[in-house]
Amino acid sequence: MLSHRSGSAALRLPVIGHNPIRHVYPALLSHQQTKGLTTTTSDLGSTMPPNYVAHVGQLKTFTLPEKAVGSPGDIQMGKDMINAWREDGILQVSMNSKQQDLFNKAFAASKQFFAKSPKQKAVCVDTQSYAGYIASGEEITDGIADYSEIFTVTKDLPLDEPRVEAKWPCHGPCPWPDIDMKAPIQQYMDSLGNSGETLLKMIEYGLSLDPGTLTSLTKDGWHHLRTLRFPQNNNTNGRGKDGRGIGSHTDYGLLVIAGQDDVGGLFIRPPAADEKLENWKKSAAGFREDDDRWVYVPPVPGVFTVFPGDIMQFMTNSYLPSTPHKVGLNTRERFAFAYFHEPSFQAVVSPVAKLYDGKPPDETIHYGTHFTNMFMRNYPDRVTTERILGEDRLKLLDLPELRTQ
Numbered sequence: 001m002l003s004h005r006s007g008s009a010a011l012r013l014p015v016i017g018h019n020p021i022r023h024v025y026p027a028l029l030s031h032q033q034t035k036g037l038t039t040t041t042s043d044l045g046s047t048m049p050p051n052y053v054a055h056v057g058q059l060k061t062f063t064l065p066e067k068a069v070g071s072p073g074d075i076q077m078g079k080d081m082i083n084a085w086r087e088d089g090i091l092q093v094s095m096n097s098k099q100q101d102l103f104n105k106a107f108a109a110s111k112q113f114f115a116k117s118p119k120q121k122a123v124c125v126d127t128q129s130y131a132g133y134i135a136s137g138e139e140i141t142d143g144i145a146d147y148s149e150i151f152t153v154t155k156d157l158p159l160d161e162p163r164v165e166a167k168w169p170c171h172g173p174c175p176w177p178d179i180d181m182k183a184p185i186q187q188y189m190d191s192l193g194n195s196g197e198t199l200l201k202m203i204e205y206g207l208s209l210d211p212g213t214l215t216s217l218t219k220d221g222w223h224h225l226r227t228l229r230f231p232q233n234n235n236t237n238g239r240g241k242d243g244r245g246i247g248s249h250t251d252y253g254l255l256v257i258a259g260q261d262d263v264g265g266l267f268i269r270p271p272a273a274d275e276k277l278e279n280w281k282k283s284a285a286g287f288r289e290d291d292d293r294w295v296y297v298p299p300v301p302g303v304f305t306v307f308p309g310d311i312m313q314f315m316t317n318s319y320l321p322s323t324p325h326k327v328g329l330n331t332r333e334r335f336a337f338a339y340f341h342e343p344s345f346q347a348v349v350s351p352v353a354k355l356y357d358g359k360p361p362d363e364t365i366h367y368g369t370h371f372t373n374m375f376m377r378n379y380p381d382r383v384t385t386e387r388i389l390g391e392d393r394l395k396l397l398d399l400p401e402l403r404t405q
């Protein structure tokens with residue numbers, strides 16, 4: 001189940017544990033330890049932020065093919081991935097050696113950036129895009145400030161780019177602090193862009209969708225990245241208003257490809273028959289933040305964690321629901337990346353008819369509108385939000401050139 005699938009390229013790395021119990025309560029873990037049973041699973045849980053109640057996840061790991069071609073092995077892997085998401089809400093993809101190198105370099109650049117003075121960081125803001133620095137406490141999730149410190153990268157467009165000149169919402173330059181940050185982060189994003197495309201193809205194979213059902217949406221995709229730093233918890237209780245890193249939420253597009261250091265802090269919520277969130281209609285932020293259905297995602301070296309976003313849920317009729325997740329502060333500061341593989345800003349996304357029993361709802365999602373709504377909600381006081389409102393840019397979202405089918 002965890003590690004022993006043969007044949008396809010799935011599950012070669014890493015072997016996480018040998019215990020068939022998928023989710024183990026922390027209480028059970030310490031019990032196991034005292035009895036001298038395997039410590040593999042308990043080791044995974046040992047990094048969990050204090051005072052959180054959660055199962056410890058043992059995630060399935062996949063090694064993506066160099067090139068997805070739709071071979072029987074690819075189709076099988078696509079099915080296995082879909083099963084993993086439907087069961088666990090998240091899976092791991094092993095990094096190849098090139099990606100490991102890019103990940104390390106991007107991480108070093110991110111740490112270097114966050115080590116700059118508050119003043120140096122504060123100037124990395126753009127008035128037209130949401131790219132740039134977000135100070136601890138500036139982001140709002142479900143009405144409460146998050147403690148994360150973030151540098152967001154969106155499509156880096158110069159001021160004379162036609163879409164920027166036309167004042168499309170959220171379009172503008174990325175206010176990089178310097179080339180030391182820009183170069184490694186862009187290379188890292190490009191590499192994840194390739195993995196994202198491969199993952200979308202695997203989903204198309206696994207769900208027997210027409211080729212291009214997902215991948216046609218990502219031409220000129222609005223892929224973006226959040227590089228994150230979480231302060232240590234300073235002995236707060238680690239939960240609620242005083243100690244949370246990011247409140248529970250779902251992300252907005254097709255796929256999230258996340259990476260973290262060895263500290264730990266991410267929790268996700270696996271799909272449940274009695275829970276159906278639709279974040280594009282009603283905010284999923286803050287959803288059941290403090291109950292015990294959360295699964296801790298232990299740091300594992302050499303892997304990304306991947307989960308579906310809102311657009312994937314909408315297209316698949318919740319067959320692949322957008323995975324709720326949250327971040328707790330830990331006893332050490334933590335660094336992480338969240339990369340979002342997205343449709344183009346202009347994409348008008350339709351539901352996949354066969355996943356709606358041939359009767360898809362008469363509903364579409366304009367990705368750019370969804371993105372703009374979400375960012376305005378998260379950053380109500382940011383200069384970018386003020387400018388969108390002040391210049392009445394939202395009305396542009398209805399223009400035909402901002403909407404492709």
Ligand SMILES: O=C(O)CCC(=O)C(=O)O
Nearest residue numbers: 226258260266327336338
């Ligand atoms: O810190 C993480 O691992 C995930 C961060 C996250 O959920 C986000 O940036 O949307």
Ligand SMILES: [Fe+2]
Nearest residue numbers: 250251325338
């Ligand atoms: Fe997220």
